[in-house]
Amino acid sequence: MKTTIKIAWRNIWRTPMRSFLVIGSIVMGIWAGIFVIAFSYGLNKQRTLSSIKNSISHIQIHHPEYDKDYDSKYFLENPDLIKTELETNANIKAFAFRSLLNGMISSPVKSNGVRIIGINKNQEKEVTGIHSGLVEGNYFESKRKNQILIGEALSKKLKVKLRSKIVLTFQDTDNNIVAGAFRVCGIFKTQYTKYDEGTVFIQNSDLQRLIKSKEFHQVALLCNSLDDVDSTYHSLKTNLNDYEVKDWKTISPELAYADEIMETWLFLIMIIIMLALIFGIINTMLMAVFERRRELGMLMAIGMNKSKVFFLILTETFFLSLIGAPMGMFLGALTIKLTSETGINLAIVGEGLQSVGLGNIIYPVIETKFYIFIGVMVFIFTLIAAIYPSRKALKLKPTEAIRTI
Amino acid sequence: MEIIKTTHLTKVYSNNGLEVKAVNHIDLSIEEGEFTAIVGPSGSGKTTLLNMIGGLDDSTEGTVKIAGTNINSLSENELIDFRLKNIGFVFQAYNLIPVLTAKENVEFIMLLQGLSEKERKQRSEELLNHVGLTDKLDSRPNQLSGGEQQRVAVARALASKPSFILADEPTANLDSHSTSTLLDMMAEMNEKEKVTFLFSTHDQRVIDKARRVITIEDGKIIKDERR
Numbered sequence: 001m002k003t004t005i006k007i008a009w010r011n012i013w014r015t016p017m018r019s020f021l022v023i024g025s026i027v028m029g030i031w032a033g034i035f036v037i038a039f040s041y042g043l044n045k046q047r048t049l050s051s052i053k054n055s056i057s058h059i060q061i062h063h064p065e066y067d068k069d070y071d072s073k074y075f076l077e078n079p080d081l082i083k084t085e086l087e088t089n090a091n092i093k094a095f096a097f098r099s100l101l102n103g104m105i106s107s108p109v110k111s112n113g114v115r116i117i118g119i120n121k122n123q124e125k126e127v128t129g130i131h132s133g134l135v136e137g138n139y140f141e142s143k144r145k146n147q148i149l150i151g152e153a154l155s156k157k158l159k160v161k162l163r164s165k166i167v168l169t170f171q172d173t174d175n176n177i178v179a180g181a182f183r184v185c186g187i188f189k190t191q192y193t194k195y196d197e198g199t200v201f202i203q204n205s206d207l208q209r210l211i212k213s214k215e216f217h218q219v220a221l222l223c224n225s226l227d228d229v230d231s232t233y234h235s236l237k238t239n240l241n242d243y244e245v246k247d248w249k250t251i252s253p254e255l256a257y258a259d260e261i262m263e264t265w266l267f268l269i270m271i272i273i274m275l276a277l278i279f280g281i282i283n284t285m286l287m288a289v290f291e292r293r294r295e296l297g298m299l300m301a302i303g304m305n306k307s308k309v310f311f312l313i314l315t316e317t318f319f320l321s322l323i324g325a326p327m328g329m330f331l332g333a334l335t336i337k338l339t340s341e342t343g344i345n346l347a348i349v350g351e352g353l354q355s356v357g358l359g360n361i362i363y364p365v366i367e368t369k370f371y372i373f374i375g376v377m378v379f380i381f382t383l384i385a386a387i388y389p390s391r392k393a394l395k396l397k398p399t400e401a402i403r404t405i
Numbered sequence: 406m407e408i409i410k411t412t413h414l415t416k417v418y419s420n421n422g423l424e425v426k427a428v429n430h431i432d433l434s435i436e437e438g439e440f441t442a443i444v445g446p447s448g449s450g451k452t453t454l455l456n457m458i459g460g461l462d463d464s465t466e467g468t469v470k471i472a473g474t475n476i477n478s479l480s481e482n483e484l485i486d487f488r489l490k491n492i493g494f495v496f497q498a499y500n501l502i503p504v505l506t507a508k509e510n511v512e513f514i515m516l517l518q519g520l521s522e523k524e525r526k527q528r529s530e531e532l533l534n535h536v537g538l539t540d541k542l543d544s545r546p547n548q549l550s551g552g553e554q555q556r557v558a559v560a561r562a563l564a565s566k567p568s569f570i571l572a573d574e575p576t577a578n579l580d581s582h583s584t585s586t587l588l589d590m591m592a593e594m595n596e597k598e599k600v601t602f603l604f605s606t607h608d609q610r611v612i613d614k615a616r617r618v619i620t621i622e623d624g625k626i627i628k629d630e631r632r
């Protein structure tokens with residue numbers, strides 16, 4: 001056993017260049033695989049964070065019936081109670097009360113259905129990033145009444161510019177049609193074009209004047225960090241049990257499940273990389289067996305039995321991948337450590353990514369389970385890779401191996 | 406005691422429908438302590454005969470008995486084990502494991518036999534001493550001359566304490582000086598320790614040192630003389 005390992009170890013260094021090449025390809029393959037995994041997770045995380053920042057926030061509170069048809073009659077009945085609760089929770093960084101209405105926006109050229117979000121400009125600023133996503137104009141800075149923020153995509157559709165006048169039409173709680181003229185004070189752009197096309201922001205004060213009542217449909221809140229969301233969510237759920245409290249995972253399940261869906265693909269990619277590596281290993285070992293057929297024939301002639309010969313070739317194969325795999329994993333971990341601090345700037349392809357909701361800087365992350373998976377896979381695949389060359393070695397006949405001098 | 410006994414031993418190769426009787430009904434008996442050379446022209450069947458005696462090749466017909474065991478009845482794995490315990494091999498070339506030193510090569514066969522580390526170390530040093538390689542214990546095969554490599558091979562063959570040593574043209578790749586050193590050494594071991602040797606050769610100087618010379622031609626024994 002010890003000697004077999006010694007022989008195997010020395011054997012792989014008989015052709016150092018060839019061994020280096022195959023070990024190198026294992027290192028590169030695993031390194032690349034780990035990086036792709038971490039990058040994909042980073043991408044997903046970035047998408048989640050930007051969604052949270054731009055619209056959904058960490059936790060939302062609604063009237064319990066609100067989800068059924070998003071009807072504006074389901075407003076929050078006791079906003080002051082909610083406010084007190086939120087103000088006393090130390091984990092909550094900021095919250096914003098919103099009125100939500102569905103309506104029509106009309107310019108002289110065109111009309112479009114929109115979701116009207118009535119906000120308190122100071123509260124909202126703390127919770128979402130709309131104020132920082134303005135491409136033109138300002139964030140309700142003017143003291144004038146009836147100002148509106150619309151998305152860039154919508155402004156193009158309606159053919160309106162900054163300071164253009166538009167009309168908003170919607171139903172109030174008593175099903176009366178209410179209309180109001182607004183002036184565009186700012187044009188925003190988030191990372192979702194669809195969102196920009198279907199969402200407008202007005203101030204609650206203007207809205208309340210139009211509908212002559214004070215109604216809020218939604219409270220959006222941010223916790224101090226993503227890690228605080230779970231506990232805050234549970235405490236709000238018990239303390240505000242007359243309301244519907246939802247965390248971001250429930251609000252936007254596609255964000256939460258994106259990781260899980262992607263995971264399957266990442267495992268698959270890893271397996272494909274390993275398959276490619278396996279062929280390299282098999283090829284190398286077949287060459288090694290072929291070159292050493294006389295020596296192997298001699299070993300069998302003098303009395304090395306088949307299982308020992310098999311074990312020798314197996315060990316040599318394992319050395320190749322057991323040198324390569326940890327190095328690849330180490331390089332992968334190192335790369336992730338470095339890039340997760342600085343981030344990877346994707347400004348060059350940034351335009352394309354924006355329409356699907358991605359930011360420009362990606363911070364790769366990886367879970368430990370992938371290292372374990374890779375480790376186990378390397379082991380299994382090496383075993384598979386070793387079998388063919390080892391069997392080839394066993395089929396050698398000592399006479400033929402020795403005769404062909 | 407009879408160590409090797411072949412009865413009607415025959416090997417037929419068929420090449421494209423053409424049958425070659427490489428070994429043709431050979432009956433041969435080798436006693437313990439003999440120092441026998443098999444000689445004959447190229448293609449006469451020396452290698453084929455030795456391979457069958459050494460259990461490296463099947464016979465087409467006839468049997469080989471080694472120390473009373475009919476090796477034709479052994480399975481492939483049993484045969485490997487049998488070779489390990491009973492036969493020492495010295496080939497013309499590719500005898501040694503290139504990545505192991507002379508000493509490690511000799512120890513290797515004892516390792517296969519399951520001897521303890523202490524025994525292995527002691528015996529390998531003793532044997533390499535015996536073949537005159539005391540100062541080459543830690544040399545790898547590529548640092549040894551052809552003659553020295555063959556001497557290591559003989560030391561290894563002896564290390565397993567086999568019933569006999571089988572050597573197919575052990576001197577074919579050696580110069581005359583190395584040839585006589587190797588042969589003298591083998592002859593000395595045969596004389597002093599009663600090690601049985603069976604080897605094939607072309608070389609007249611080697612033939613001269615043999616005590617029994619079996620000449621074969623076209624797969625048949627045509628002469629068997631003892632001196």
Ligand SMILES: Nc1ncnc2c1ncn2[C@@H]1O[C@H](COP(=O)(O)OP(=O)(O)OP(=O)(O)O)[C@@H](O)[C@H]1O
Nearest residue numbers: 418419420425427446447448449450451452453454
């Ligand atoms: N694997 C094989 N297939 C077919 N024919 C073979 C095979 N091996 C040997 N032969 C034939 O058998 C005959 C005996 O060959 P063998 O190698 O035993 O002769 P040899 O006496 O050892 O010759 P040399 O002195 O050249 O080594 C030759 O005619 C050879 O061509």
Ligand SMILES: [Mg+2]
Nearest residue numbers: 451452453573
């Ligand atoms: Mg021959």
